[in-house]
Amino acid sequence: MLLEISDLYVEFISEEHTVRAVEGVSLALERGQVLGLVGESGCGKSATCMSIPRLLPSPPAHVPQGRILFEGQDLLTMPITKLRKIRGSRIGVIFQDPMTALSPLHRIGHQIQEVVHLHRKITRAESRKLAIDWLERVGIPDPESKIDVYPHELSGGMQQRVVIAMALILEPDLIIADEPTTALDVTIQAQVLRLMRDLHRNDSALLLITHDMGVVSQMATHIAVMYAGQIVETSPAEEFFSSPQHPYSQALLRALPSASTRGEPLESIPGQVPSAGNYPAGCRFNNRCKFVMPQCKEIAPELKEISPGHCARCLLFDK
Numbered sequence: 001m002l003l004e005i006s007d008l009y010v011e012f013i014s015e016e017h018t019v020r021a022v023e024g025v026s027l028a029l030e031r032g033q034v035l036g037l038v039g040e041s042g043c044g045k046s047a048t049c050m051s052i053p054r055l056l057p058s059p060p061a062h063v064p065q066g067r068i069l070f071e072g073q074d075l076l077t078m079p080i081t082k083l084r085k086i087r088g089s090r091i092g093v094i095f096q097d098p099m100t101a102l103s104p105l106h107r108i109g110h111q112i113q114e115v116v117h118l119h120r121k122i123t124r125a126e127s128r129k130l131a132i133d134w135l136e137r138v139g140i141p142d143p144e145s146k147i148d149v150y151p152h153e154l155s156g157g158m159q160q161r162v163v164i165a166m167a168l169i170l171e172p173d174l175i176i177a178d179e180p181t182t183a184l185d186v187t188i189q190a191q192v193l194r195l196m197r198d199l200h201r202n203d204s205a206l207l208l209i210t211h212d213m214g215v216v217s218q219m220a221t222h223i224a225v226m227y228a229g230q231i232v233e234t235s236p237a238e239e240f241f242s243s244p245q246h247p248y249s250q251a252l253l254r255a256l257p258s259a260s261t262r263g264e265p266l267e268s269i270p271g272q273v274p275s276a277g278n279y280p281a282g283c284r285f286n287n288r289c290k291f292v293m294p295q296c297k298e299i300a301p302e303l304k305e306i307s308p309g310h311c312a313r314c315l316l317f318d319k
Contacts, residue, residue: 001069002205003029003052003174008066010047012276013059019277021047023229025066026303029222031173034206036220036237038213038252042273044229045209046096049176051076052207053087070174089119092167094196096179098159101166102151108135108162109147115166134165138195157188161195168199175200178209193218213256217241225249228274228284231303235310245312247289283315291316 010022022044029035037045050056052068052075068075070091075083087093095101103111112131116122122130128147135143138161151159160180167175177196181189197219200206210216216223216237223240225233225248233246244250254267271288274280280287286296296315303313 001028002031002071003027003207004067004069005048005052006067006069008048008051008068009064010044010051010056011062011064013062017277021229021276022051025226025229025231027224027231027234029174029205029207031205032202033222034200034208034220035222035224036216037207037209037224037226038211038216039226039248040211040269040273042275043226044276045211045226046178048226049178049207049209052174052176053091053093054080054083055093085119088115088172089170090172091174091176092170092172094164094167094175094177094180096182098156098163099151101163102159104151107148107150108154112147112162112166112169115169119170130169131165134169135162137199138162138165138168139191140165155188157184157192160184160188160192164192164195164199171204173204175204175206176209177206179211180208181210181212181215189215213252217256225252228279229276230284230313232285232313233311234303239307239310245306245310245317246285246314247291247316248285249312251288251290283313 005025005027008022008025009020012019012021025048027035037049039045047056051063054075063076109128109131112134113124113127116127116130132143132147135147140146140158140161154162181192184192193215208216208219220237223235223237224231225246227248233249244253251269255269257266269288274284282297282299283301286292289296293315299315301313301315301318303311304317305311306317
């Protein structure tokens with residue numbers, strides 16, 4: 001197993017109170033797989049995934065419980081000096097907003113080359129050649145000249161391609177993509193998704209965080225649905241899209257445009273994701289669920305296997 005997250009809790013602590021954003025999350029990812037971690041904004045997806053390379057600011061972030069094993073090594077207890085050697089070289093991160101991931105003060109070539117020099121002993125000329133090669137691979141036109149521009153001189157789509165090049169240039173074993181197409185228009189989004197699919201290697205794994213079910217349907221081999229800090233369903237992608245089991249998963253898919261619903265208004269999920277620290281008693285989806293029963297407001301369901309490889313957290317499966 002390349003990545004195994006077990007019983008992960010993430011809290012954010014202030015002087016006034018402690019907010020638990022992630023509770024008891026367990027996930028596994030093997031080489032060659034693309035795991036789509038889906039759910040609305042505020043469900044804890046980014047907090048979960050940024051805990052893997054320990055990129056959450058601490059304080060206020062705190063992990064009181066859980067393990068994150070990368071090829072058997074616990075990243076949460078690993079000395080920071082050792083973890084820094086893994087970040088970038090074996091675990092690459094594609095951030096949501098390229099303008100916050102890129103420094104406005106340095107040319108893009110300098111920023112890409114710095115990633116290489118942190119992990120490889122090569123000359124500046126060699127790293128520049130490698131950077132140009134990767135700019136070309138991610139679809140940057142005229143990479144020999146673009147390597148010397150500043151981020152603000154590129155469009156949003158080109159900036160995101162630079163971020164992808166930085167994440168993939170050392171060909172990491174695990175790629176974490178946190179909402180990589182949110183800031184892009186539809187046309188550029190399709191190009192970036194195609195690029196990520198083409199560059200993903202069979203011996204690497206991709207963890208794709210998104211609230212866009214259309215995006216994940218194009219990319220993922222496996223799905224994990226997150227709601228209010230918990231995993232509520234996990235499944236192989238094909239089975240998930242043909243037979244979602246949790247009411248929240250079903251509601252997400254009903255809101256997805258399709259040929260069969262053309263010309264009809266899309267369904268929406270009433271209400272909002274509860275804020276961390278203000279979760280309802282019982283099932284956390286009970287105040288938005290069309291199948292809610294009286295016991296749903298009292299009993300917190302557990303994640304259970306309902307068919308081989310397919311798990312859901314719902315009292316409907318306790319009957």
